[in-house]
Amino acid sequence: MFMIQGVVAIVGRANVGKSTIFNRIVGERVSIVEDIPGVTRDRIYANASWLTRDFRLIDTGGIELEDASFTEQIKMQAEIAIEEADVILFVVNGREGITREDAFVARMLQKSKKPIVLAVNKIDDQVYKDNIYDFYNLGVGDPIPVSGSHGIGIGDLLDQIINQLDLQDEETNEDEISFSIIGRPNVGKSSIINKLTGRKSTVTGDRPGVTKGKQWVRLKGNLELLDTPGILWPKFEDQKIALNLAFTRAIKDEILDIDTLGLKFIEKMSDIEPEKLKARYKLDSLGEEPLETMEMIGRKRGFILGRNELDYTRIAKTVLNEFREGKLGQITLEVPEDIEEA
16 A cells, blocks of 8 residues: 655656656556657656655656647646645756756746756766766756666666655645545546646546546645546446447446447457448548547548537447447457457
């Protein structure tokens, strides 16, 4: 059982390896890792531990000055994470040296008055070792050379984080109260949280499956709130079986979130029968994510509401009904191998 003793936020410009370090510390692949700036668009929370200390780790979106339309969102997310954190882990790219984005982030962090641990990432070769000294110019403390992808220096980094958390213990509020909001998908849990906090702390939208993972949000006073993804069909231990039953309408649509069910079906079809899905909805290719495919189907069928918004409920009902009516062809949702794995 985790006994959370502090919050650490990972902050830095886009594509410096924050998510790789996050995953390395947490010990599993939680954040999306790509060489595309701005991949982590929202905050991701996870529990981590080092030695005898448990703490909460926040991965923020990268701060990027050029992308004006996106920068304000990322900056806001980073500022909220900084507000929530007891210690800030500032990540920079040791191979590229100090950039103006790094300097921008450093100034923002200095104003926060929070303890800062500076990680100079991508130092996995002696050639780059001397580069770390340039980062003293940021004015946020001693740089620690690390390689998130190879795990080099992560122990030293965690030692420094724990030291900083220990220094914050005297200010820890032992009377903090934690509670969570749960419910089926797409009923407005995140919207309620945003109303309680008075700011856009969590991502909301009418699209199915918007809340992808757990998110801790600090409220006023000593309250801490956990937002969770929607919960489906708790009577079934095996969610794959529950989904397959729901796809065939063995579980009535009236008691389910139809938008999310349609999204899950498109995800399933993308895995087992992608060609039939493309053929039925006249798609040249499928989207990189199931939601993108769902939106492509909606545009092909003209399921558009006002302001050019897609009617996700109509899309979901259409793909499910056409599957049930056999219009997508003969499809087997389970094979013997699936049963053996279960």
